[in-house]
Amino acid sequence: xxxxxxxxxxxxxxxxxxxxxxxxxxxxxxxxxxxxxxxxxxxxxxxxxxxxxxxxxxxxxxxxxxxxxxxxxxxxxxxxxxxxxxxxxxxxxxxxxxxxxxxxxxxxxxxxxxxxxxxxxxxxxxxxxxxxxxxxxxxxxxxxxxxxxxxxxxxxxxxxxxxxxxxxxxxxxxxxxxxxxxxxxxxxxxxxxxxxxxxxxxx
Numbered sequence: 001x002x003x004x005x006x007x008x009x010x011x012x013x014x015x016x017x018x019x020x021x022x023x024x025x026x027x028x029x030x031x032x033x034x035x036x037x038x039x040x041x042x043x044x045x046x047x048x049x050x051x052x053x054x055x056x057x058x059x060x061x062x063x064x065x066x067x068x069x070x071x072x073x074x075x076x077x078x079x080x081x082x083x084x085x086x087x088x089x090x091x092x093x094x095x096x097x098x099x100x101x102x103x104x105x106x107x108x109x110x111x112x113x114x115x116x117x118x119x120x121x122x123x124x125x126x127x128x129x130x131x132x133x134x135x136x137x138x139x140x141x142x143x144x145x146x147x148x149x150x151x152x153x154x155x156x157x158x159x160x161x162x163x164x165x166x167x168x169x170x171x172x173x174x175x176x177x178x179x180x181x182x183x184x185x186x187x188x189x190x191x192x193x194x195x196x197x198x199x200x201x202x203x
Contacts, residue, residue, distance in 0.1 A: 007177035026089035073102035104202035118152030
């Protein structure tokens with residue numbers, strides 16, 4: 001069992017009700033699912049693109065299947081879960097708005113976390129060098145990055161509003177992944193936060 005949980009995942013875990021039915025999309029090594037099962041008695045399921053990660057999750061007794069958020073979420077019925085989670089993954093999907101629409105349909109609540117391309121260091125690096133920056137949160141060169149739809153916190157807030165979702169809670173993430181409450185429409189986090197976590201409710 002995991003003894004520690006990454007700070008941003010711990011903040012997500014705090015949002016999940018005890019005993020909830022949870023779908024963790026892009027669950028990686030299953031650390032969050034394992035934590036939620038051990039500490040919140042959730043009925044958790046995972047969907048993960050990497051077969052290596054799936055194998056590791058299954059070996060730890062976690063109910064995780066191989067699948068792609070861009071193509072496989074349509075197979076899940078509406079309202080099948082209390083919470084659908086997509087952590088640090090939406091920027092790597094081909095169709096973020098479609099993925100978000102499915103998550104809002106599948107879960108009574110949806111938790112999304114994402115890196116913030118609007119951080120001042122990224123803006124300054126792009127301005128100063130004229131080249132795509134690399135940061136701790138976005139640590140790839142432009143030609144080998146899995147992140148294909150980079151966005152700012154403000155961009156995501158606008159997308160959620162355009163889709164009719166209600167932002168019930170918003171947290172900014174600092175450089176160590178620690179979370180802090182934030183007003184969803186504040187300019188400050190869009191400039192200074194490394195990332196954000198949103199708790200959403202669909203229409």
